[in-house]
Amino acid sequence: MTFEPEQLGQSGQELAAMLRDLRKQAGLSGVRLAARCNMSQSKVSRIENGKVRPSLVDVEQILRALDAPPALVTEVTALTRIANTEWQDSRSLRRKGLHTKQFELAGLEASSAEFRFFLLSMITGLLSTPEYIRASLSHVPGDHSKAIAKKLERQEVLYDRSKRFTFILTEQAARSPFLPPDAMAVQLDRLASLTHLPNMRLGVIPLDTRMPGNPLNTFTVYDDRLATVELSTGAMVFRDPRDVRAYLEEFASYEELALFGEEARGKLSEWSNAYRS
CATH class of the missing domain: 3.30.870.10 (Endonuclease Chain A)
Known part of the structure; x- marks a missing residue:
């Protein structure tokens, strides 16, 4: 997955929406996902609403909890890196x-x-x-x-x-x-x-x-x-x-x-x- 320089710092909302959609596709509530990630439910909510910029560690925890396939992990991780830059x-x-x-x-x-x-x-x-x-x-x-x-x-x-x-x-x-x-x-x-x-x-x-x-x-x-x-x-x-x-x-x-x-x-x-x- 490649990005142009103009996209740097502009991918936060896209990342938030993607994480929210992945949780729903997995059939998990925000509370259950938070428990699997050892994360507060309020933090999960703020991440999914774009109010908190998740780190790579946060996203890796979420993706493991969702049992995301390797190709998706690569894509979301790349987007996270861009959102933090x-x-x-x-x-x-x-x-x-x-x-x-x-x-x-x-x-x-x-x-x-x-x-x-x-x-x-x-x-x-x-x-x-x-x-x-x-x-x-x-x-x-x-x-x-x-x-x-x-x-x-x-x-x-x-x-x-x-x-x-x-x-x-x-x-x-x-x-x-x-x-x-x-x-x-x-x-x-x-x-x-x-x-x-x-x-x-x-x-x-x-x-x-x-x-x-x-x-x-x-x-x-x-x-x-x-x-x-x-x-x-x-x-x-x-x-x-x-x-x-x-x-x-x-x-x-x-x-x-x-x-x-x-x-x-x-x-x-x-x-x-x-x-x-």
């Missing part, structure tokens, strides 16, 4: 206005408590100076004053002591010259100052570090429930626990290699001084 293309975001994405991110930040950012090629807006933010949007035509203002407003979340942040930046992300040398030095100084926040761990990975595997993308994990992965043409959003867990494990492997605290501040100071000289 969303594609956000850059062109659509630009048509809506880049500031609309900032409101979505602010909502995610308000509803999450722990954040993990792996920054491969540039500094994220939460850590950026106003000059860096403007430079990061300079290649996109149009007036981005609303997006810039919202990015700066979102930085207030860093000072919310109820939330925990871990940022890991490669040397390439920290040092790529998006700005003139003096402005880049100020940006690196800002990173160093943020390492003192009690609810933040900011680590750097020097260029000569041997990385595990081959990092391909910048990504963010919100709590243990959602991961966003940035691509050159847009972003993927993963909600299935297995996908999120894979990014948590990848993040942990980079975390083991990163320099934190005084070591991180030492590297950032070295790179800042290099720009000033």
